[in-house]
Amino acid sequence: MGPNAPLFLVFTDLDGTLLDHDTYDWEPAIPALDVCRERGVPVILVSSKTRAELDILRRRLSLKGPFISENGGGIFFPAETFPDPPAGAVFSRDPQQPDPASRGPGNRPGEGGLWKISLGVPYARLVQALEDIRRELNWDIKGFSMMGLEEISRLTGLAREEARWAALREYDEPFILQGDAPQDLAPLYRAAEKRGLRITSGGRFFHLQGKNDKAGALERVSAHYRKRHDPVTVIALGDSPNDFAMLEKADIPVLIRSPRTFPDLKRRIPGLIVSDQFGPAGWNAVIQRLLRKNGEGAHKRSL
Numbered sequence: 014m015g016p017n018a019p020l021f022l023v024f025t026d027l028d029g030t031l032l033d034h035d036t037y038d039w040e041p042a043i044p045a046l047d048v049c050r051e052r053g054v055p056v057i058l059v060s061s062k063t064r065a066e067l068d069i070l071r072r073r074l075s076l077k078g079p080f081i082s083e084n085g086g087g088i089f090f091p092a093e094t095f096p097d098p099p100a101g102a103v104f105s106r107d108p109q110q111p112d113p114a115s116r117g118p119g120n121r122p123g124e125g126g127l128w129k130i131s132l133g134v135p136y137a138r139l140v141q142a143l144e145d146i147r148r149e150l151n152w153d154i155k156g157f158s159m160m161g162l163e164e165i166s167r168l169t170g171l172a173r174e175e176a177r178w179a180a181l182r183e184y185d186e187p188f189i190l191q192g193d194a195p196q197d198l199a200p201l202y203r204a205a206e207k208r209g210l211r212i213t214s215g216g217r218f219f220h221l222q223g224k225n226d227k228a229g230a231l232e233r234v235s236a237h238y239r240k241r242h243d244p245v246t247v248i249a250l251g252d253s254p255n256d257f258a259m260l261e262k263a264d265i266p267v268l269i270r271s272p273r274t275f276p277d278l279k280r281r282i283p284g285l286i287v288s289d290q291f292g293p294a295g296w297n298a299v300i301q302r303l304l305r306k307n308g309e310g311a312h313k314r315s316l
Contacts, residue, residue: 021303
């Protein structure tokens with residue numbers, strides 16, 4: 014293995030990509046996840062999901078790298094993997110712990126805490142902005158903040174406990190258009206824009222957020238790794254339009270096949286790889302193929 018072999022970083026969307034869109038199952042991707050773990054390739058979750066949801070999931074997947082919540086609103090580095098704070102980060106307790114996280118010698122974070130970098134707009138401002146937009150347009154808009162756990166569970170397919178974690182928003186307000194939704198959504202986008210916000214469309218919901226996105230968070234995390242490794246090769250995988258800017262920033266962009274088609278995307282993103290299979294099965298095949306092809310570069314590195 015050459016001394017200048019790259020460190021690979023795998024940035025991945027979740028629903029419809031690493032996770033099955035309907036069942037949230039990741040079992041078909043386990044072989045590729047095992048290869049990443051064996052070779053020291055960080056798998057970095059990038060999602061509209063909350064910090065609480067992602068912290069639970071990354072533990073279930075035995076991932077030790079950072080993760081990106083709420084469409085790039087927050088970046089979190091596990092303190093047990095990253096004892097020193099990344100640039101611009103503050104310590105935040107583990108959302109699964111009811112009491113403040115313990116501190117080690119010298120007032121340093123104890124195991125289980127997270128270093129947090131906030132890139133997004135605070136949630137309270139987003140909730141108020143969505144209410145203002147609803148009144149301005151006189152549209153039947155309903156955000157997560159207006160929903161109970163039963164409704165969130167029904168709309169997402171999550172169990173009630175998982176829906177509770179999904180409701181712990183920090184930087185992003187998911188919402189739906191009820192009733193006879195207008196065909197022309199331009200007024201909705203303009204209403205967000207004039208408030209300094211933006212709207213993205215995910216697999217199940219629209220999302221009101223700040224000008225943060227997955228691409229900006231990817232660049233921030235990549236820069237952290239590039240301070241320690243040279244060179245770094247970024248692989249990014251996603252399946253929907255709110256992933257496209259992230260794919261554009263990757264050295265190796267991957268579109269995971271879904272029922273939706275994007276015929277012009279290969280012109281927008283040169284070198285785009287499209288998986289043959291849907292969801293985690295497609296994720297598994299592409300990652301294994303890429304790491305086999307670049308096997309000498311994907312060797313064991315520290316996170």
